[in-house]
Amino acid sequence: MGGKTLTRADLAEAVYRKVGLSRTESAELVEAVLDEICEAIVRGETVKLSSFATFHVRSKNERIGRNPKTGEEVPILPRRVMTFK
Known part of the structure; x- marks a missing residue:
């Protein structure tokens, strides 16, 4: 690609x-x-372009992540993310 x-x-x-x-x-x-x-x-609407793609916003819950350098646990706050299918 x-x-x-x-x-x-x-x-x-x-x-x-x-x-x-x-x-x-x-x-x-x-x-x-x-x-x-x-x-x-x-x-917050879904956008559908037929025969091409759909854009959608979804909510992600809070979760625990990890700092890759230190290995320390870090909270990741709830957020909205756009998906493209």
Whole structure:
């Protein structure tokens, strides 16, 4: 798995080529879609993009971890994490 990283600019360029919007409109569209996905995730909603992936926020309970250098037990606080399937 190596190779090129797909950026927002790359997505906007692809929209420009395939849809025919101007470069500015394409960039604005990509930003609007990504912003909406981010806002939905922050609200705790599941975002499902059919035939691609699902973004979901889940809660993790407090647990005991270990400092890898010292071996000392350290509490890991409860938190919310995003999953991508």
